[in-house]
Amino acid sequence: MKKLKINRRKFFKRFLYSLVTLQFVYILFRLFKPQKEAADIEKFYDAGDVSFFQKGKMYPFGSEQFYLHRLTDGGFLALSSRCTHLGCTVQFNANNKRLECPCHASAFNTNGEVLSPPATRALDYYPVVFKNNRVLVDVNHPVRRNKHDNSQVKYV
Amino acid sequence: MREPATKKAIKKFILHLHPLKIDKRAIAFNRTFGLGGIAALLFTILFITGMMLKFVYIPSAGQAHDSILSLKNDIIFGNLLRNLHYWSAMLLVVVAFLHLVRVFYSQSLFYERRKNWLYGLLLMFLVVSANFTGYLLPWDQLSFWAVTIMTNLLSYIPLFGEGLADLIRDGDTVGETTLLRFYHFHTGLLPLLMVFFMAIHFWLVRKAGGVALPKIEKSKKVDTHPHLTYKEAFVALIIIMALLLFSIFVDAPLLEKAKPTVSPNPSKAPWYFMGFQELLMHVHPVFGSFIIPLAVTVFFIAIPFIKYQEIEPGAWFHSKKGRKMTIASAVFSAIFTFAFAIINDAVFDFSNRLAEWPSLISTGVLPTLLYLAPVTAFLYYFKIKHKANRPELMIGAVTIILSAYITMMLTGSLLRGEGMQLIF
Known part of the structure; x- marks a missing residue:
């Protein structure tokens, strides 16, 4: 190995090159970085009237890729239909009352909790708000979670 | 003209x-x-x-x-x-x-x-x-x-x-x-x-x-x-x-x-990534998607930089012994990897059996070590019994990695049907 010799001129040269490279990398990174939109109630998905949803039932919204679950106590939970294992779309099996992934056989209950692996995380959920007695779902901002807990359920 | x-x-x-x-x-x-x-x-x-x-x-x-x-x-x-x-x-x-x-x-x-x-x-x-x-x-x-x-x-x-x-x-x-x-x-x-x-x-x-x-x-x-x-x-x-x-x-x-x-149903990655997807079905994601691929990459980068006593650039398989080792390692790795994948799921079943352990250990460290032990023993056997030198051992190790990946790739692409279940 040659001995590394750095004088002032070399140091500044390398320093400037590194700075320029870093800037370039940063610009590229910002170019590729996905744009995150702020939550905007205008862009929420209007799922329908609160009174329309019966207690203890699942309502599929295929085009928006979520299931709206009205719990037996009247709470609302909007579950993403993206499997947390590798991103396939889960289907609701009404007979077994569970969401099943066709790709690798993961299964989730109606609250999105894992019933059988390989998935390890509960299904993502979307924030729900109520306005003029209508259910609005923020479909642009899925929320990651490891486990289901009751604070994720929204009540009118 | x-x-x-x-x-x-x-x-x-x-x-x-x-x-x-x-x-x-x-x-x-x-x-x-x-x-x-x-x-x-x-x-x-x-x-x-x-x-x-x-x-x-x-x-x-x-x-x-x-x-x-x-x-x-x-x-x-x-x-x-x-x-x-x-x-x-x-x-x-x-x-x-x-x-x-x-x-x-x-x-x-x-x-x-x-x-x-x-x-x-x-x-x-x-x-x-x-x-x-x-x-x-x-x-x-x-x-x-x-x-x-x-x-x-x-x-x-x-x-x-x-x-x-x-x-x-x-x-x-x-x-x-x-x-x-x-x-x-x-x-x-x-x-x-x-x-x-x-x-x-x-x-x-x-x-x-x-x-x-x-x-x-x-x-x-x-x-x-x-x-x-x-x-x-x-x-x-x-x-x-x-x-x-x-x-x-x-x-x-x-x-x-x-x-x-x-x-x-089933959904699969492109065929050349199927070995990767198959690996992830057996070990913890941190191992399957990060530690093991990283280790293999570092190993491949390091091959020519390791110190060897005797290298023969241009000599196929280094020597006759190297050629034999290549064939033995390829066969061993193909059979062992396939058998291990099945035994790991059917017999060991760590994710259920050791459910109270942290999953990183039960489905990550444990299967990796259980896989590496016979592989190391195999290479050690060649070193002691057949006096294989370092380039020959390196050929054996690389063959084991390549053969294991190809085995997993073929298993994932050809032997898995609906719900990624094995079909036979």
């Missing part, structure tokens, strides 16, 4: 790639099998067919699939053009891999060739990336879900995996912007990088004095033109003919238009 002038021009151009005179042993077909040259030829075919496809293809979720249908149905030789591009791309992955294997087993990666081994690995990565980004472009059910699966595999990398996957996809799902992104990677950035690194790769081959050959006292040299050039032209013609014929009779797959709401 036009012909001599053309001939002279060709000769002069070729001499930028090759020396004037060349060792007779270097141009024997079974020295390199022409794999590097075939890879370069395939790149050229892909470049030309790709340029033509660009005139028809529309990179938007709404129109991509339709533009390919119209290419197939309305444009003369459109289907052939697409098939040619598709099959050349698939062949390129295979040929580039075989080239890497050839270079390793003929021990052509030491001393002055070290740096070129690294550029070769980088080019291999670029070839796979280019293939993978092209995979999405037809925007059919096959490509959409393969890319969904693959980008989600990336998100299991600890700490930065999620961010990396979002950066590649431009968001948390595969969509319109992902297509645009992949299109520009595929048709702009990646080919540009490949041309750049290929130039360096070729130049470093010449700088190292061409193909690595075992030392002998007197080597016989022949003129490059026509001895090598005619051989090259002959191989190129055969490859082009074979590809054309294959593309005439076998269509590249195209399923129905991508439907983000319906996942096909």
Whole structure:
């Protein structure tokens, strides 16, 4: 190995090159970085009237890729239909009352909790708000979670 | 007198790639099998067919699939053009891999060739990336879900995996912007990088004095033109003919238009990533997507930089013992890996049996160690019993890795049906 010799001129040269490279990398990174939109109630998905949803039932919204679950106590939970294992779309099996992934056989209950692996995380959920007695779902901002807990359920 | 002038021009151009005179042993077909040259030829075919496809293809979720249908149905030789591009791309992955294997087993990666081994690995990565980004472009059910699966595999990398996957996809799902992104990677950035690194790769081959050959006292040299050039032209013609014929009779797959709401059953990553997906089915994601691939990559980078007492650049398998070890390791690894995958699921079943342990240990550390123990014992046996030296052991280790990946790839692609269950 040659001995590394750095004088002032070399140091500044390398320093400037590194700075320029870093800037370039940063610009590229910002170019590729996905744009995150702020939550905007205008862009929420209007799922329908609160009174329309019966207690203890699942309502599929295929085009928006979520299931709206009205719990037996009247709470609302909007579950993403993206499997947390590798991103396939889960289907609701009404007979077994569970969401099943066709790709690798993961299964989730109606609250999105894992019933059988390989998935390890509960299904993502979307924030729900109520306005003029209508259910609005923020479909642009899925929320990651490891486990289901009751604070994720929204009540009118 | 036009012909001599053309001939002279060709000769002069070729001499930028090759020396004037060349060792007779270097141009024997079974020295390199022409794999590097075939890879370069395939790149050229892909470049030309790709340029033509660009005139028809529309990179938007709404129109991509339709533009390919119209290419197939309305444009003369459109289907052939697409098939040619598709099959050349698939062949390129295979040929580039075989080239890497050839270079390793003929021990052509030491001393002055070290740096070129690294550029070769980088080019291999670029070839796979280019293939993978092209995979999405037809925007059919096959490509959409393969890319969904693959980008989600990336998100299991600890700490930065999620961010990396979002950066590649431009968001948390595969969509319109992902297509645009992949299109520009595929048709702009990646080919540009490949041309750049290929130039360096070729130049470093010449700088190292061409193909690595075992030392002998007197080597016989022949003129490059026509001895090598005619051989090259002959191989190129055969490859082009074979590809054309294959593309005439076998269509590249195209399923129905991508439907983000319906996942096909089963959904699989592209075939060359299936070993990776299979691995993830057995071990903890942190191991399957990060630690094991990282370890293998570091190992491959390190091969020519490790200290050896005796290296024989250009000697196939280092020695007769090395050849025997290669065969033994390949068979051992194929059987052992397959058996381990089944035993791990059926007998050990750590994820259920040791449910109260942290999953990183029960499904990560434990299976990895259980896999590595017999492999180490196997190599140790060769070291003690057959007195294998370090290059030979290295050949054994690399063979075990390659054979294990191929076994997992074949298991995942061919033996898994609905719900990714084994079919037999």
